[in-house]
Amino acid sequence: MASSNNTRAPSASPTRRAWRRFRRNRLGYWSLIAFCVLVVVSLFAELVSNDRPLVVRYEGQTYFPIFKDYSEKTFGGDFEANTDYLDPFILERLSTGGNWAVFAPNPYGPKTLNYFAAEPNPSRPTRANLLGTDDRGRDLLAQLLYGFRVSVLFALALTATGVFLGVVAGAIQGFFGGKTDLAFQRFIEIWGSMPELYLLIIFSAVFAPSVALLLVLLSLFGWMGLSDYVRAEFLRNRQLDYVRAARALGVGNWQIIVRHVLPNSLTPVVTFLPFRMSGAILALTSLDFLGLGVPPGTPSLGELLAQGKNNIDAWWISLSTFAVLVMTLLLLTFMGDALRDALDPRKADQDPTADVGGVP
Amino acid sequence: MTLLDVRGLRVAFGGKDVVRGIDFTIAPGEKLALVGESGSGKTVTALSLLRLAQNAHCSGSALFAGKGKSVDLLALPEHAMQAVRGQDIAMIFQEPMTALNPLFTVGEQIAEVLQLKQGLDRVQCAAAAVDLLASTGIPEAARRAGSYPHQLSGGQRQRAMIAMALACKPALLLADEPTTALDVTVRAQILDLLTALQRDYGMAVLMITHDLNLVRKFADRVAVMEAGLIVEQGPVEQVFAQPQHAYTRKLIDSKPSRNVVEVTTKSGDPPMPSVLQASALGVTYRTARPGIRGWFSKGTFVALRDAAFRIGAGHTLGVIGESGSGKSTLALAALGLQAFNGDLQVDGQRWGAGKASDKQLRRTMQVVFQDPFSSLSPRMTVEEIVGEGLLVHEPALDVLGRQQRVLAALAEVGLDEAQFGNILSRYPHEFSGGQRQRLAIARALIVQPRLLVLDEPTSALDVTIQKQVLQLLQQLQRDHALSYLLITHDVDVIRAMAHEVLVLKDGEIVEAGPVRQVLDAPVHPYTRSLVAAVA
Numbered sequence: 049m050a051s052s053n054n055t056r057a058p059s060a061s062p063t064r065r066a067w068r069r070f071r072r073n074r075l076g077y078w079s080l081i082a083f084c085v086l087v088v089v090s091l092f093a094e095l096v097s098n099d100r101p102l103v104v105r106y107e108g109q110t111y112f113p114i115f116k117d118y119s120e121k122t123f124g125g126d127f128e129a130n131t132d133y134l135d136p137f138i139l140e141r142l143s144t145g146g147n148w149a150v151f152a153p154n155p156y157g158p159k160t161l162n163y164f165a166a167e168p169n170p171s172r173p174t175r176a177n178l179l180g181t182d183d184r185g186r187d188l189l190a191q192l193l194y195g196f197r198v199s200v201l202f203a204l205a206l207t208a209t210g211v212f213l214g215v216v217a218g219a220i221q222g223f224f225g226g227k228t229d230l231a232f233q234r235f236i237e238i239w240g241s242m243p244e245l246y247l248l249i250i251f252s253a254v255f256a257p258s259v260a261l262l263l264v265l266l267s268l269f270g271w272m273g274l275s276d277y278v279r280a281e282f283l284r285n286r287q288l289d290y291v292r293a294a295r296a297l298g299v300g301n302w303q304i305i306v307r308h309v310l311p312n313s314l315t316p317v318v319t320f321l322p323f324r325m326s327g328a329i330l331a332l333t334s335l336d337f338l339g340l341g342v343p344p345g346t347p348s349l350g351e352l353l354a355q356g357k358n359n360i361d362a363w364w365i366s367l368s369t370f371a372v373l374v375m376t377l378l379l380l381t382f383m384g385d386a387l388r389d390a391l392d393p394r395k396a397d398q399d400p401t402a403d404v405g406g407v408p
Numbered sequence: 409m410t411l412l413d414v415r416g417l418r419v420a421f422g423g424k425d426v427v428r429g430i431d432f433t434i435a436p437g438e439k440l441a442l443v444g445e446s447g448s449g450k451t452v453t454a455l456s457l458l459r460l461a462q463n464a465h466c467s468g469s470a471l472f473a474g475k476g477k478s479v480d481l482l483a484l485p486e487h488a489m490q491a492v493r494g495q496d497i498a499m500i501f502q503e504p505m506t507a508l509n510p511l512f513t514v515g516e517q518i519a520e521v522l523q524l525k526q527g528l529d530r531v532q533c534a535a536a537a538v539d540l541l542a543s544t545g546i547p548e549a550a551r552r553a554g555s556y557p558h559q560l561s562g563g564q565r566q567r568a569m570i571a572m573a574l575a576c577k578p579a580l581l582l583a584d585e586p587t588t589a590l591d592v593t594v595r596a597q598i599l600d601l602l603t604a605l606q607r608d609y610g611m612a613v614l615m616i617t618h619d620l621n622l623v624r625k626f627a628d629r630v631a632v633m634e635a636g637l638i639v640e641q642g643p644v645e646q647v648f649a650q651p652q653h654a655y656t657r658k659l660i661d662s663k664p665s666r667n668v669v670e671v672t673t674k675s676g677d678p679p680m681p682s683v684l685q686a687s688a689l690g691v692t693y694r695t696a697r698p699g700i701r702g703w704f705s706k707g708t709f710v711a712l713r714d715a716a717f718r719i720g721a722g723h724t725l726g727v728i729g730e731s732g733s734g735k736s737t738l739a740l741a742a743l744g745l746q747a748f749n750g751d752l753q754v755d756g757q758r759w760g761a762g763k764a765s766d767k768q769l770r771r772t773m774q775v776v777f778q779d780p781f782s783s784l785s786p787r788m789t790v791e792e793i794v795g796e797g798l799l800v801h802e803p804a805l806d807v808l809g810r811q812q813r814v815l816a817a818l819a820e821v822g823l824d825e826a827q828f829g830n831i832l833s834r835y836p837h838e839f840s841g842g843q844r845q846r847l848a849i850a851r852a853l854i855v856q857p858r859l860l861v862l863d864e865p866t867s868a869l870d871v872t873i874q875k876q877v878l879q880l881l882q883q884l885q886r887d888h889a890l891s892y893l894l895i896t897h898d899v900d901v902i903r904a905m906a907h908e909v910l911v912l913k914d915g916e917i918v919e920a921g922p923v924r925q926v927l928d929a930p931v932h933p934y935t936r937s938l939v940a941a942v943a
Binding site: 060061062063288289290292293294295296297298299307308311312 | 740743745766767770771773774775777778779782783784785786787788789792793796797799800801835837848851852855861
């Protein structure tokens, strides 16, 4: 028995084994891949959906309008103003002679108005606007793409701050326990009973609305749920024998937290990550829907939903926004389910890898 | 005539065979013991007889000739099986605290069984429940029937469990380690109770256990199980006198043997220098008081009072006592992990004299805990676990030097590269209980301590492995002149390891002295009952 173990590959860490179990859940694994692809595409949204050409060759010179502003005069226009590349005159100049321009697949930015729509706004899906336009004439596909990006980035930031605050608060309470814990718990009870929504309404009336302000306000309240879980894990883990053994070795508090307790307490944190993400996306969407979210003009899924409500006959607005939201939340939920299964200690116990070597 | 006839029973979980085709029979009124180490499949066998093993795939047959006709337990439809459970075959479990529902009184729980199985009305049930409790020897049964499980002691809870199992006078009782979770002195009482009830009711008992003492005292026949197979079965006297199979011999031979350097002080010699010395040592916990009073003041609970002892260099002081006697508190206080009053000197130094001296003390004194699963962080590699002490006490050491020291410490506890490729980068989950305990010992040894506190170092291990770990500890003591503070509830372990013994009861030392004197001629009645319980 012992000889066969010599040839065995180096052992997998618990994280690696959890990852293997995660991959075994096909739905969760493919959801992760699909979500990552969507995020990457939306991060490079400027290359996919933009009202400026990516590259322009004009009169023997190469321009990169995607990175740099050029005045209309550069391309034979009359004004100093920034070029509107969708203007028929400019378009014609860019396509005559040896000139050419490479546009993004969807030639609209998030704020671009289509002045040349064949129908009144909101215009139904056409060849020019694949998903139609909203009630101000902005391309819906561009809106969704950029809105998705804002949502995901916002959710990532909110999750990151929430996790950070929650882990720190939970760790302090759980590890030190006693009076520290008691004081913190009472603080959380008071803090948690503040009416979050009204505070948001009040603050959005007092300050100019911005994404950063929203992030700060939501972060202030978003850490409490997680800190409870981390606290419970710390309370459990700090009295386990390996922590006692570390104390007996003379390891300091800080080292014990970082090396022993924290890595063993992160299971609920990781399990909740996708659910927190979807929660954050939903929160932003609802606030935008109510008009309390991102400043006007920022592409946002919530604002599109509000438009869909106001233009109930423009089914393409509400339907496509709804679809994007459902898909995003569903992917996150599938990931969360798979992650929860992968980190379930009962499933981990069934791993048939124990007992190697001949020594009892 | 047989009551239960098991033929070719196989149980598999997820395609992995746990029980690999076993045959045994039980006659009416017979006491059969199923003996084996953890993982041998003995509990699964019992559970699959009642078809209570979840996600298990069973095959073979188990013919049961209960009240009336003979049925195959493995082929019976579920509703018929439900009638058999409790009625014809009952089961008692190892841990009565989790086997009883904490939200109902024990009287209600016993009455529920009677109501379900025998259709008695409420008043009859309640009266019958009290009778059953009384028959298991619980004093003041009428009052105890109104108690919740947490209000009873461990022994009383197990009695209540037995009363519940016997409610319908089953023909067969499956007892899964019924005494393992109990204190030594209580074990004997429960065993006597089971024997008496078995005789009175004339039922058969299938006792599942790893404890050979218990088999010898209780059973008529014994079946020895190893890795899912019954390797030997026969009458108890015969199997114990002439074990046929190598594994049975190994089991019987697993009683720890004494192999330590004995004390050889004559009356004129100066006393050995002591590594640890304590006098008037006491530990008091603050507890919450019930009700409104608890808001304003805290109660106190004395876990240890007026303990005085010393451990000489190269010697072992055994501390023996039941759960709640304060023996683990004593260990934590000695390690400076628990606030205490009184005087405690390690090598002439006291805890709390300053950071540097405390650090030195930590190095002098190390600890090995009971549970090999919670004493190693699952997310650290062997190198990180064992080498941690070096990070603290020898920070100057570079990575390669540290690795060499870790490998040396591992070799000393009998784990090396030859057996495990890449042992340094392995994680604890790949090691068995005994191997993990060796890792814990290596972690303690690497800082070259003079005193090891061993808090029940082998009680979570199987008997054969217990013997090997004790041998290792004896070897290390001889090689390094280590002193041990050995905490245990097991008289056999004390007998094999200790030079001096303290007997703790309810936080007080009731008897102390050289091991021979205390165990062979106990003075205090409590010590006597302890020694008698395992004899």
